[in-house]
Amino acid sequence: MNRELIVRSSPEAVDFALLKDGKLIELHKEEDNNNFSVGDIFLAKIRKPVTGLNAAFVNVGYEKDAFLHYHDLGPQLSSMLKFIKKVRTGRLKDYTLKDFPFEKDIDKNGSINDVIKANQSLLVQIVKEPISTKGPRISSELSIAGRYLVMVPFSDRVSVSQKIASKEEKDRLIRLVKSIKPKGFGVIIRTVAEGKKVAELDKDLQNLLSKWIAMCKKLQRAPHPSKVLVEVNRASSILRDVFNDSFSGIHVDDETLYNQIKDYLHEIAPEKEAIVKQYSGSAPIFEKFGIERQIKTSFGKTASMSRGAYLVIEHTEALHVIDVNSGNRSNKAKNQEDTALEVNLLAASEIARQLRLRDMGGIIVVDFIDMTKGEHRRKLFDHLREEMKDDRAKHKILPPSKFGLVQITRQRVRPEMNIKTSEENPNGNGAEVEAPIVLIDKIQADLERILKSKQVNNGIILNTHPFIAAYLTKGFPSIRSKWFMDHKKWVKIQPRDAYKYLEYRFKNKDGKTIHI
Numbered sequence: 001m002n003r004e005l006i007v008r009s010s011p012e013a014v015d016f017a018l019l020k021d022g023k024l025i026e027l028h029k030e031e032d033n034n035n036f037s038v039g040d041i042f043l044a045k046i047r048k049p050v051t052g053l054n055a056a057f058v059n060v061g062y063e064k065d066a067f068l069h070y071h072d073l074g075p076q077l078s079s080m081l082k083f084i085k086k087v088r089t090g091r092l093k094d095y096t097l098k099d100f101p102f103e104k105d106i107d108k109n110g111s112i113n114d115v116i117k118a119n120q121s122l123l124v125q126i127v128k129e130p131i132s133t134k135g136p137r138i139s140s141e142l143s144i145a146g147r148y149l150v151m152v153p154f155s156d157r158v159s160v161s162q163k164i165a166s167k168e169e170k171d172r173l174i175r176l177v178k179s180i181k182p183k184g185f186g187v188i189i190r191t192v193a194e195g196k197k198v199a200e201l202d203k204d205l206q207n208l209l210s211k212w213i214a215m216c217k218k219l220q221r222a223p224h225p226s227k228v229l230v231e232v233n234r235a236s237s238i239l240r241d242v243f244n245d246s247f248s249g250i251h252v253d254d255e256t257l258y259n260q261i262k263d264y265l266h267e268i269a270p271e272k273e274a275i276v277k278q279y280s281g282s283a284p285i286f287e288k289f290g291i292e293r294q295i296k297t298s299f300g301k302t303a304s305m306s307r308g309a310y311l312v313i314e315h316t317e318a319l320h321v322i323d324v325n326s327g328n329r330s331n332k333a334k335n336q337e338d339t340a341l342e343v344n345l346l347a348a349s350e351i352a353r354q355l356r357l358r359d360m361g362g363i364i365v366v367d368f369i370d371m372t373k374g375e376h377r378r379k380l381f382d383h384l385r386e387e388m389k390d391d392r393a394k395h396k397i398l399p400p401s402k403f404g405l406v407q408i409t410r411q412r413v414r415p416e417m418n419i420k421t422s423e424e425n426p427n428g429n430g431a432e433v434e435a436p437i438v439l440i441d442k443i444q445a446d447l448e449r450i451l452k453s454k455q456v457n458n459g460i461i462l463n464t465h466p467f468i469a470a471y472l473t474k475g476f477p478s479i480r481s482k483w484f485m486d487h488k489k490w491v492k493i494q495p496r497d498a499y500k501y502l503e504y505r506f507k508n509k510d511g512k513t514i515h516i
Helices: 077-088 167-180 198-219 234-242 255-268 270-275 291-298 336-358 374-387 436-453 466-473 479-487
Strands: 003-009 013-020 023-031 041-050 055-059 066-069 121-128 137-139 149-153 158-160 185-189 226-229 247-252 276-278 302-304 310-315 319-325 362-367 395-397 405-410 460-464 491-495 504-508
Touching: 003 234, 003 255, 013 234, 023 234, 023 291, 023 336, 041 198, 066 121, 077 121, 077 198, 149 198, 158 167, 167 185, 167 198, 185 198, 198 226, 234 255, 247 255, 247 270, 255 270, 255 276, 270 276, 291 302, 291 336, 291 436, 302 436, 310 336, 319 336, 336 362, 336 374, 374 395, 374 405, 436 460, 436 466, 436 479, 436 504, 460 466, 466 479, 466 491, 479 491
Parallel strands: 003 247, 066 137, 158 185, 247 276, 319 362, 460 491
Antiparallel strands: 003 013, 013 023, 041 055, 041 121, 041 226, 055 066, 121 137, 149 185, 302 310, 310 319, 362 405, 395 405, 460 504
16 A cells, blocks of 8 residues: 655645545645644633633634633643743743642533633634634643654643554553653653654654743743644644555655655654655646546545446535445346445445545435345445544444444534536536546446447447547547557547537447447
8 A cells, every 4th residue: 555645836825635556535725824723722812701601712813713612621721821820920931840730620510600711811722723604613721743642731641542452552652651751741642653662752752842842932922812833734744644654755846845844754754755756747746646637536516436336425504415326337247235235335435535535524424225134234334444444533433224324423623625626618608517527537437338248349439529529539649549558449439519518429330329
């Protein structure tokens, strides 16, 4: 399994495409005007506590106040408030917390009015970016993420990722971290820490402590509200969270970003520094790596899979609905139950990819094709869980119901990635049509099905709109030439002036339409 990160830079934004064996699985955008990224820490001011919601609205500098629920205050809120007050007044110069006396934990079932007041200074962290009409969601239980560890101020707890299966390895890591952990800070051990030596963990921890001290130095003179700790740029954040030995290449089309990524990789994995390449080709970088084509075919209401199967993805205010369709897929060697299982397993893999690619969150209901056998439903459930194992967003999957429905909840911390794939109709009637690249993929899929069904032993003729005919035959090698090299069958292409833009038909040498 090879992973590649492709980075495209423009004056307005930077786009990051994560590929797994050449297939697009994640797409991120970092815009220059995004001042509220997940992980950023702000010195903020309480606007007003609201007893009925047991929450407070907090001014973080966004057009709408951020929402802070009582359960997001963190048990050591009193210690943090005392710390901020001492730092702001200049009475505390040691920011390491080793001699700082902690206050009693707040009551986990208490009231917001008992612990905070209007106009109070507070350190808060963005846990959910502004989405639609809502302001950012925040927490005052701070955490500073590193490569192997996450440091939690005002805590002494050490915990380890549940994804590390070995109890011996968990015990080893906890023992090592407890031996190097600074007093007053808790630590969460990340999955990528598995197998690492104490020196690597200590280096990561010291780096996080340096970030904390640098942030505290800003507090004394920082205005309200102000950002006092910036989450690393999106490229470094992605690398920090997903980078592993399976990465075979990182390609960047901007020199400044290239140097930043190379420097960051030098810190976390110096032996892999050589995989960072600066792209200087004449074609746009996303075209060169086939990403533009995948974007056009992966977004939109319908997502195609192999041999005619497809997903229909609908969005409502409350949830997302995904319908699995077998299309005109047929397999005479198998019965209906086996065909349903085959399509459902294929759909589960594509759904796991679509959730990450679009960053869909909230409640997702999937209507799989009905299966009568319990063992098949269990196999589908296990396969879906395995496919979503690498998804970094918190999620929960319920087993298929007797109606074939699978419910998924997935955490959303950023606005959903929504890319328009339809284009203006060249006929000029104001309507929109699918992107041409999607049509080409459909024609190619139909051709493959015709050849596999062995309906024709001689010539195949494709009738299509003149624009599409020209596109299929232009250049060398043309798309038609590639079809011949792949299938050893020559397709005669005949332009038809009367055809609509999206209309096409396959015919045999006698001029009869081939039905798929």
